[in-house]
Every structure is written in C-alpha cells, then in structure tokens.
Amino acid sequence: MEVAKRADRKVSADTGAESSPRGPVCSLRHFACEQNLLSRPDGSASFLQGDTSVLAGVYGPAEVKVSKEIFNKATLEVILRPKIGLPGVAEKSRERLTRNTCEAVVLGALHPRTSITVVLQVVSDAGSLLACCLNAACMALVDAGVPMRALFCGVSCALDADGNLVLDPTTKQEKEARAVLTFALDSVEQKLLMSTTKGLYSDAELQQCLAAAQAASQHIFRFYRESLQRRYSKS
Amino acid sequence: MKETPLSNCERRFLLRAIEEKKRLDGRQTYDYRNIRISFGTDYGCCIVELGKTRVLGQVSCELVSPKLNRATEGILFFNLELSQMAAPAFEPGRQSDLLVKLNRLLERCLRNSKCIDTESLCVVAGEKVWQIRVDLHLLNHDGNIIDAASIAAIVALCHFRRPDVSVQGEEVTLYTPEERDPVPLSIHHMPICISFAFFQQGTYLLVDPNEREERVMDGLLVIAMNKHREICTIQSSGGIMLLKDQVLRCSKIAGVKVAEITELIQKALENDQKVRKEGGKFGFAESIANQRITAFKMEKASVDTSNIEEKAEEIIAEAEPPPEVVSKPVLWTPGTAQIGDGIENSWGGLEDSEKEEEEGGIDEAVILDDTKMDTGGVSDTGNQALGLMILISFGYFLKGAPIVLSDSEEEEMIILEPDKTPKKIRAQTTSAKEKAPSRSQVKRRRKKRTAN
Numbered sequence: 001m002e003v004a005k006r007a008d009r010k011v012s013a014d015t016g017a018e019s020s021p022r023g024p025v026c027s028l029r030h031f032a033c034e035q036n037l038l039s040r041p042d043g044s045a046s047f048l049q050g051d052t053s054v055l056a057g058v059y060g061p062a063e064v065k066v067s068k069e070i071f072n073k074a075t076l077e078v079i080l081r082p083k084i085g086l087p088g089v090a091e092k093s094r095e096r097l098t099r100n101t102c103e104a105v106v107l108g109a110l111h112p113r114t115s116i117t118v119v120l121q122v123v124s125d126a127g128s129l130l131a132c133c134l135n136a137a138c139m140a141l142v143d144a145g146v147p148m149r150a151l152f153c154g155v156s157c158a159l160d161a162d163g164n165l166v167l168d169p170t171t172k173q174e175k176e177a178r179a180v181l182t183f184a185l186d187s188v189e190q191k192l193l194m195s196t197t198k199g200l201y202s203d204a205e206l207q208q209c210l211a212a213a214q215a216a217s218q219h220i221f222r223f224y225r226e227s228l229q230r231r232y233s234k235s
Numbered sequence: 236m237k238e239t240p241l242s243n244c245e246r247r248f249l250l251r252a253i254e255e256k257k258r259l260d261g262r263q264t265y266d267y268r269n270i271r272i273s274f275g276t277d278y279g280c281c282i283v284e285l286g287k288t289r290v291l292g293q294v295s296c297e298l299v300s301p302k303l304n305r306a307t308e309g310i311l312f313f314n315l316e317l318s319q320m321a322a323p324a325f326e327p328g329r330q331s332d333l334l335v336k337l338n339r340l341l342e343r344c345l346r347n348s349k350c351i352d353t354e355s356l357c358v359v360a361g362e363k364v365w366q367i368r369v370d371l372h373l374l375n376h377d378g379n380i381i382d383a384a385s386i387a388a389i390v391a392l393c394h395f396r397r398p399d400v401s402v403q404g405e406e407v408t409l410y411t412p413e414e415r416d417p418v419p420l421s422i423h424h425m426p427i428c429i430s431f432a433f434f435q436q437g438t439y440l441l442v443d444p445n446e447r448e449e450r451v452m453d454g455l456l457v458i459a460m461n462k463h464r465e466i467c468t469i470q471s472s473g474g475i476m477l478l479k480d481q482v483l484r485c486s487k488i489a490g491v492k493v494a495e496i497t498e499l500i501q502k503a504l505e506n507d508q509k510v511r512k513e514g515g516k517f518g519f520a521e522s523i524a525n526q527r528i529t530a531f532k533m534e535k536a537s538v539d540t541s542n543i544e545e546k547a548e549e550i551i552a553e554a555e556p557p558p559e560v561v562s563k564p565v566l567w568t569p570g571t572a573q574i575g576d577g578i579e580n581s582w583g584g585l586e587d588s589e590k591e592e593e594e595g596g597i598d599e600a601v602i603l604d605d606t607k608m609d610t611g612g613v614s615d616t617g618n619q620a621l622g623l624m625i626l627i628s629f630g631y632f633l634k635g636a637p638i639v640l641s642d643s644e645e646e647e648m649i650i651l652e653p654d655k656t657p658k659k660i661r662a663q664t665t666s667a668k669e670k671a672p673s674r675s676q677v678k679r680r681r682k683k684r685t686a687n
Contacts, residue, residue, distance in 0.1 A: 027537040032520045034530040038375040039287045040322050048520045051276045055291075055374060057320035062236050079327055081318055083280075084295050084370050115236070119320035121372060123282075123291060123519060124275045167538055207547030216538045227531030 026167045028216055031223050033135075035143045035231065041119070043144025047136035049168060051126035054133050056140035060116030068115065073108035080120045080133065094130050095120075098137055101154075101184040101194040107147040116146060127170035128156035130182045130196070135220065142228065151187040153220040155213035156180065159201055165208060167216050181209045185217040187224075236323035241450050249451045253439050259447065260286075267443045267492055268379075272390055272503040273522035278417065279395030282519070283387040286445065287377035290384050292391035293370045296398075298409070301357070301364040309356020310366040311346045313338060315384055321376040337381055340470060341371075344385055344426050344459040348467035351392065352421040358400055363407060365397060367420070378446035381457055385428040390500055394507070395420060426467040427496050429489040431456040437475050442488060456482070458489040462497040 029050030038044035041057035061074055068075045078099040080091045087095075102118065118137050122129065134154030141148060158169035158177035166173050174180050179199030186193055192210065201209070249259070256264060268286030275281065279294030301308060315338050317325040325331070345351070356365040369391060371384050396417035399410045432444035432452040441448060444455075454475030459468040466486060471477060510517045523530045564572035 026540040027535050030520070030535050031533040032523055032531070034523050034527065036529050038289065038320070039377060040375050041320060044320075046519075046523075048523075051518060051520075053275070053519050055320070057374075059236060059319075059323050062323065079319060081316070081320075081372065083291075083293050083372075084368065117236075117319065117323075119318060121291065121318060121320060121374060124277060124280060126276070165540065165543075167540075204547055204551060207550045208543045211543035211546040211550075212538065212540045215540060215543065219533075219536045219538060223531070223533045226533075230531055231528050233528070 026165060026212060026216075028168045028219055029170075031220070033139055033223070033227050035139055035227075041140075041144070043140045043142070043146070045136050045139035045143055046123070047132055047139055049128055049132045049135070050170065051124055052128055052132045053123040054129070054136040055121045055123050056133075056136035057119045057121075058116065058137075058140045058144040058146065059119075060144065060146060061111035061114035062117070064113060064115035069113050070108075072112050074106070074111040074113075075115045076103050076106060076108060077115060077117045078102065078120065078137070079117065081122065083122045083125070094133060097130065097184075097194055097196055098133055101134060101152055102137060102141070104193045105148045105150050105152050105186060106141065107149055110147050125171070127172070127174050128154075128168050128182075130154060131156040131168070134184050139224070139227075142224075149186075149188075151221065151224060152184050152193055153187070153217050153224070154182060154184050155216045155220070156182045157209040157212055159199070159205055159209070163205065165205075165212055167212055179205070181206070181213075183210060183213040185214060187217075187221045190214045190217055238322070238324035241447075245447075246451050249447060250434065253434050253441065253448075253451075258441065260445065264440065265442045265488055267495070268445070270386065270496065270499055272386075272500065273519060274394060274503075274507045274517065276518035279391050281387060281390045281394055282374075282522075283383055283390060285379060285383040285386070285443070287375055288379060288383045289373075289375040290380075290387040291372040291374055292384075292387035293372075294391045294395040295368045295370070296395075297366045297368070298358065298363050298400075298407075299366045300362060301360075306361040307357045307364075308353040309364045311351060311353065312366060312368045313341050313345065313371070313388065314369065315341055315371040315373070315380075317373050317376075317380075321373040325373075325376075336472070337384065340381055340428070340457060340468065341384060341388060343468045343470075344428055345369075345388055345392075348424075348426045348459065348461075350389070350422060350424050350426050350461070350467075352423060355421045358407060359402060367392075367395075367397075376446060378449045379430050379443050381428050382430050382443065385426070385459065386496065386500070389422075389425045389427065390503070392420060393422060393425070393500070393504055424461040424463065424465070425497055425500065426459045426461050427493050428457050428459045428468075429492050431458070431485050431488070433473070433475050433477070437477055437481060440481070440485070442492065456485055458486055460486070460489045460493045462494050464490045464493075 029052075030048075032048040033045060035045045036043070037046055038055075038057055041059055042062075043058040044056060046053065046055045064075050068077075076099055078095045080095045080098070081087060082091055098118070098120070106116065108116070118140065120133050120136060122133075131154030134152065138152050142151065155167065156169055156174075157180070158166045158173050159179045159181075160166065160173070160176060161178050163178075166177070169177060169180065177199065179197060179201040181195065181197045181201070183192060184194035185191065195210075197206075252259060258264075258266075260268075262268070268288075269284075271284040273282050273284075275293075277293075279292075281292050283290050283292065299310065302310065315334065317331070317334050317337075319325050319327050351367070356367065358364060369388050371387055371391075373380055373384070396419050398412065398417050399415040401408045401410070430443060432441045432448055433439070433454040433456065434441070434452055436453060441452075444452060449455075452473065454471065454473030454477075456477065457468070457470045457472075458466060460466050469482075469486075507517060520532070523532070525532065564574045566572050
C-alpha cells in the first residue's frame with residue numbers, strides 16, 4: 001500500500017512537458033510500465049520512457065516449428081514491428097540485438113524443444129528506442145514467467161559535440177549527438193550484455209558512458225523492483 | 236504456433252448459452268463491449284480498445300505524384316496488420332485470407348464511401364498530392380477485429396494533422412509545425428462498421444461477437460454506417476441466407492450503435508484537443524490507469540554521474556595495455572612491406588593435386604629465386620608460406636609481370652620493384668624461353684596470371 005501511495009504522490013507532482021530542456025545533470029526521463037495488459041499473449045508489458053513507448057508480448061515456452069527446433073534449448077525469437085510501413089533493416093538489426101541480449105539471460109536449457117517468441121510493437125518513438133525495446137522485452141518476459149538468470153535493462157547515452165554525456169536521449173538529442181551508445185546490462189553484477197554504438201568516441205568516453213549507464217541501470221532496476229513489488233503486494 | 240482448436244463440449248456449451256440468450260461475458264444480445272480511445276503524443280496516433288480487442292492506429296502523410304487518371308485527387312492507403320502479438324496463430328509476413336478480407340472491407344468502408352475529401356489533398360494538379368497512409372496494428376485479438384479497426388482508422392484520421400503547404404507559382408513550400416500550425420483533414424462523415432454474428436442458420440443474432448463466439452458462428456453480417464444513418468458498405472459472409480426483415484432489423488440496430496460510438500469518438504477527440512490546447516499532459520503515459528497494481532510510474536530520475544570520469548580512468552588504468560602492435564613493417568624494397576614472420580603452410584591437400592604440374596615448375600622457381608636475389612635477397616624465407624606477408628602496392632604493377640601470391644612450395648615470395656624488376660623479369664623470362672620451358676610450365680604461368 002505504501003508503494004502505491006508513493007506512486008500516487010509522485011504522479012500528482014508535475015511531470016514536466018517532454019519538450020522542456022533537461023538540466024545539465026544527467027537524468028532519465030519519466031518511466032512508466034504496465035504489465036499483463038493483453039489477454040492473448042502469455043506475458044505482455046507496455047514500457048514508456050518519456051514519449052518513447054514500446055509494447056511487448058511474449059509467447060512461450062510453446063510449441064516450436066520443426067525447422068526451428070533446437071534439441072537442447074528453447075528457440076528464442078524476437079519480432080519488432082515498426083509503427084509505419086514494413087519492417088526494414090533497422091528493425092532487423094534491433095531484433096537481433098534484442099535477441100542476443102535475451103539469449104544471454106533466458107535459461108533456455110530448462111525448456112528444450114520449445115519456442116519463446118517476443119513480439120515488440122513500437123507505439124511511439126521519441127529517442128532511445130532500442131533501450132526501451134529491451135526494457136519492454138524484459139518486463140514482458142518477467143510477466144510471462146520465463147526463467148531468467150538475471151534481469152536486464154537497456155540504457156542509451158549520447159555524446160554531444162562538446163563531449164557532454166546525455167543519458168536516455170530524445171530524438172533531437174540523438175540527431176545532434178556525435179555518438180550514441182546503447183548498452184544492455186544485467187541486474188546481478190551490472191555487467192555488459194550487449195553494446196551497440198554509432199559515431200566517434202574515444203576509449204575514455206566509452207568507459208565513461210558505460211559507467212554512467214551502470215549508474216542509470218541502478219535506477220531502472222529499482223523501478224523494476226518497485227513495480228513488481230507493487231504488483232505482488234498483498235494489500 | 237497453431238491455434239488451439241475449440242473442443243466439442245466448449246462449442247456445445249457456447250451454442251446452448253446463446254440459445255438461452257446468455258453470453259459468457261454477461262452481455263445482452265445487443266450490447267456492445269466497452270470502447271476506450273486513447274491518443275499518443277503524435278498527431279494521428281491512437282489506440283482503440285473494444286473490450287479486450289486492441290488496435291493501434293497511426294496515420295502518416297507524404298507528398299507524391301498523383302495517379303495518372305486522377306490528377307487532382309490525393310491518395311488514401313489502408314494497411315491493417317495482424318501482428319503475432321495479437322494471437323499466436325497469426326504468422327508474420329503472411330497474407331492470410333482473413334487479412335485480405337479485412338483490408339478490403341476497410342477500404343470499402345473508408346475509401347469508397349468518400350468520407351475523406353481527396354480533392355482537398357491535391358497540392359499541384361497532376362504533380363503533387365498528399366498520400367495519406369493509415370497503418371493499423373492489431374495488438375490483441377478478442378474478436379470483432381473489423382469494428383475495432385474501423386473505429387481506430389476513423390479516429391486516427393480525425394486526429395491527424397498534415398503539414399501546411401503553400402504554392403506560389405511553381406514553388407511549393409512545406410511548413411514545419413513550428414512555422415505554421417498543421418491542418419486537419421477534411422472529413423465529410425464517419426463511417427463505422429458494426430458486426431452481427433448469426434447462429435443456427437440465422438435463428439440467433441448477437442452484436443459485437445467476441446473471439447469465442449466468432450469461432451462458433453455460422454455467418455457474419457457487417458454494416459458500415461455513418462451517424463446520418465447512411466449505409467456505406469454491407470457485407471454478409473459465411474454463406475447464410477438472411478431474410479429481408481433480418482437485414483432491416485440489423486441496420487436499425489447499427490444506426491443506434493453508430494450514433495453512440497460517434498458521440499464517444501467526438502467526445503474523446505474534443506478532450507484530447509482541450510488538453511493539448513491547455514498545455515496539459517497527454518499521450519499514452521497519461522492513459523495508463525494508475526490505480527492498477529500492474530501499472531507503475533516513476534518520475535524523472537537524476538542519475539549521479541559525478542564519479543564516472545574517475546571510474547573510467549580507473550578502468551583504463553587497470554586495463555592491460557593493448558598488445559604491442561608491430562609498429563614498423565619491414566620495408567624490403569620501396570613499394571613492399573612485411574609484418575610478422577609468417578607461418579607454416581597448412582594447405583597440404585591442394586599441393587598433391589598440383590604435383591603433376593610440378594616437374595617443370597622447379598626451373599621457374601629457380602629463375603624466380605634469382606630474381607629475388609637480385610632485388611633484395613629475400614630468398615632465405617625458403618619453405619615458409621606467405622602468412623602475414625603483406626604486399627603493399629603503390630600502384631602500377633606492370634602488365635605481364637608475374638605477381639604471384641601463391642601457396643605452392645617453391646615460390647613463396649616474389650617481390651617486385653616497380654622500377655627495376657620488370658626489366659629483369661623480362662630478361663629472366665627470355666632466358667627461361669631459351670631453356671625451352673615445358674608446356675606445363677607455361678600453363679602454370681597463365682593460370683597464375685588469371686588468378687591475380
């Protein structure tokens with residue numbers, strides 16, 4: 001109950017419009033998550049980071065096509081659907097990155113010869129889309145009750161022309177940035193599960209971004225924890 | 236994944252319930268499920284929930300050249316997608332019969348009823364018109380997709396704003412939302428599809444069937460109507476014979492339902508517009524019910540990044556320095572360089588097949604060895620394969636000069652000096668000719684040239 005109260009209070013406080021500029025201090029946009037909102041999939045979650053929103057549905061462990069069957073572990077499939085038009089190369093690339101991240105944490109060996117399908121639907125894109133996809137996928141996998149070694153989260157960092165670091169960038173910030181780095185981190189040791197980068201940066205900047213992402217991941221994992229606590233609380 | 240088949244007892248149970256005028260979700264025969272409409276932050280983006288059926292709609296626009304036979308009309312394009320998220324039986328990238336049927340029905344309901352003024356979408360006649368694209372994604376399938384999709388499509392179209400354009404002479408200027416407010420589409424009326432399911436050869440009728448009811452129904456009648464009670468499309472499927480008064484009764488019910496839904500849509504659109512005008516909070520984040528225990532929100536969180544620089548420095552300091560790279564390649568002659576020593580050749584299998592040709596090859600190798608002696612005396616590499624040898628060419632390898640990067644036994648390294656060697660090689664080849672090379676030798680040489 002306490003958690004619920006706190007959440008209510010937080011919401012009553014001003015959210016601040018998305019367009020307002022964020023201060024020099026690194027911050028994450030406001031987060032929201034709703035689990036189990038679809039009736040057909042085994043697990044579903046809608047994850048919002050600022051105005052970026054992704055809906056995820058998970059089916060599994062379920063029957064697998066014979067051609068895709070793996071005899072000693074579950075076949076993991078990730079499908080990402082764009083909002084406008086047909087999926088292209090960018091979607092395929094994000095699908096692959098998400099799949100590789102999920103494969104690293106899902107205990108597929110517990111369900112051999114089955115399929116676990118994660119379907120992601122972009123609802124709105126306002127920057128840090130891949131990070132949001134990863135977070136939505138994780139929450140949906142948790143909702144579906146798929147056994148995992150650890151939880152994971154996605155964090156995007158952008159480096160602007162002056163070398164300033166921006167966490168969870170918006171589309172505008174991503175466009176202006178010199179480099180955009182996206183990391184997937186696990187919840188146990190905050191170790192790196194996946195990283196993808198675009199643009200130019202030095203090795204010192206890479207380490208800085210990674211350290212910042214690790215700091216941000218603590219917030220995201222706390223968000224996961226509180227949202228699950230609220231969900232499974234008795235009151 | 237295949238659809239789970241409905242068992243006979245489930246089927247019987249459903250049909251018996253319908254005979255007793257009962258529905259599993261507690262509705263009456265003519266009751267519609269609850270409709271909830273929420274809007275995204277972008278224009279033309281909405282989610283429509285009809286009970287548990289959920290459809291995401293997004294309208295986008297683009298300037299294109301018009302169709303040849305319709306030079307002054309904009310183009311409308313509808314695309315309904317059955318995502319695998321909606322039901323496990325929907326396969327991605329497959330045009331199923333159901334999908335084709337639904338897309339066609341949507342087109343008939345919205346395009347052919349001329350509810351959107353396509354002539355107002357014309358910018359320059361015959362050259363530039365707006366193409367309006369309506370993407371609909373089914374997110375959750377709990378029956379009656381067509382009603383939900385048609386509501387989502389018309390709501391998204393009403394909500395959409397296209398960028399303003401101005402035409403001055405030949406020049407077309409497109410204004411960004413900051414420069415000029417985007418303009419809404421001109422919509423004449425709002426056609427909405429209403430589905431009726433028939434059971435037992437048309438004896439029983441249900442409005443807005445859910446997924447279970449759809450699976451046991453005999454036939455389906457879809458009526459698209461606007462609030463002026465004008466029928467836009469009517470389609471009966473499933474092969475049942477309907478009586479005239481049955482159809483008339485359905486159209487009466489449809490009239491009532493359409494009036495209710497239109498009112499709801501207008502209210503939702505007004506609400507959203509009011510919030511936007513007042514600068515309040517809008518978007519999907521606001522539509523999440525906060526009382527639900529499955530939902531959780533977190534406000535903007537500032538992340539302490541004060542120590543990241545030290546941390547990064549620490550990691551870099553701790554990290555082993557990268558392995559020493561051979562910074563100075565060995566320059567044998569101008570134009571060539573070597574990095575590393577090279578390793579033993581492991582391509583054993585290939586050599587056997589070449590052995591027959593090898594007899595004459597030795598002479599050649601000797602000659603080539605001589606060349607090496609002349610150019611820089613690198614012949615001491617003996618039986619080592621090229622391995623990490625890198626030939627850096629600075630252009631102009633003379634035509635006909637045998638530049639061989641081969642893995643055969645004898646000639647491992649042939650280094651050419653652009654200025655001197657060609658002559659020498661020519662000299663050598665002439666001397667080789669004097670030695671009357673065997674046919675196989677010539678063959679070999681040709682082979683190598685083509686390989687290069």
